[in-house]
Amino acid sequence: MTTININAKHFVLWLLLAAIALCLSSCSDDDELKDKSKVINMSISSDTGVMYNIFDERGISPMECMLVSEEGGNGEWNTMAFGTIQGFDYEKGYEYELRVKKTTLGNPPADGSLHTYELLTVLHKKKIKEPEPPIEVIVNTEEDIPFKEGCPTHIYDVMYPEITVDKDGNILAGNHRMSYEWTRVHLTYTLKYGDQFYNQLMYMTTGAYVISPLSEKIIKIHNKSYGGPLLKDVIPQEEFDSIKDQAKTGDSFSYRLVLINAQGLGLQTVSFNLKKM
Known part of the structure; x- marks a missing residue:
């Protein structure tokens, strides 16, 4: 009777340890999140906008940026820093329709974006207006x-x-x-x-x-x-x-x-x- 009880306890303990190991393994798999990519269309406005550095909490140093609208969004224009879309060079005064690969990072940097973008092809590029040229004046006083x-x-x-x-x-x-x-x-x-x-x-x-x-x-x-x-x-x-x-x-x-x-x-x-x- 004693031997049976001891064996039963050992078996229960073994099951408990196995369950814990399985749980830890599952958690480990969840922690190792993988990047997920999809191909989307993105519109780029001929106008530019204003954005602020992630550390510029007081809005002291505004920066000029692109205005973009993603496929599947709500149709609103959102700000995006120049150079964010790998392989894409933005020219002021042009509107664009792009095909891009959008990657959602499984483990994004603490001070960076959750997404990365890579240009696949330029579907449309149209000149809307010339950027306003600087006014040249002679200043003596x-x-x-x-x-x-x-x-x-x-x-x-x-x-x-x-x-x-x-x-x-x-x-x-x-x-x-x-x-x-x-x-x-x-x-x-x-x-x-x-x-x-x-x-x-x-x-x-x-x-x-x-x-x-x-x-x-x-x-x-x-x-x-x-x-x-x-x-x-x-x-x-x-x-x-x-x-x-x-x-x-x-x-x-x-x-x-x-x-x-x-x-x-x-x-x-x-x-x-x-x-x-």
Whole structure:
């Protein structure tokens, strides 16, 4: 009787262990999710939109992007970064109908998209309109700068209104210590959803006219990103070295930037100070 009970207990224990092993194996298979692909049609608008980096929670740096509508969707246009569709080069002013392979990633990166796209063929490409060309003007004084309709208006703030530099060229903006090469005059986008010019590309800055306290010449610069111009573009090396080497401690130099859009039209004027420490 005792032997039978012991064997029965061993058998039950064995069944329990087998069930656990089977469950773990099943869970392991579920964890190893596989990518799933399907072929869809996708429409690309001739117009562009605005999107924000996944880490740009405050919407400080809007970026121009494509507007796309997927087969099987609700017909709405959604934003998609340029270069997202592998093998596809977007040209402004054209609308497209594409055949693409859409892959849903089984294990997507934490900071990336759930999907990848690969161009199979361009079904349709039609020219809709020419991109608006920049307006060429000769600017000798601030009064010569043409402004966009409804401007100047308040669209941007300067994140660090004062930037300091010491005799060795070390730069401090806020609590950030940077080099002359990589310091940026950071701009923050102030408009909110519902504002008149919110997310309109022609009311976003792509450059500026620089009004320097040390030069009568007004220079035109282009931003490398929507985040604002690099300091080295605003203040040329020779001018920066003059402040670094010859200015007295406590001297402050006020720079004004007339922000312009892609057409070269003014949006607003912002300013910041470069102070010698």
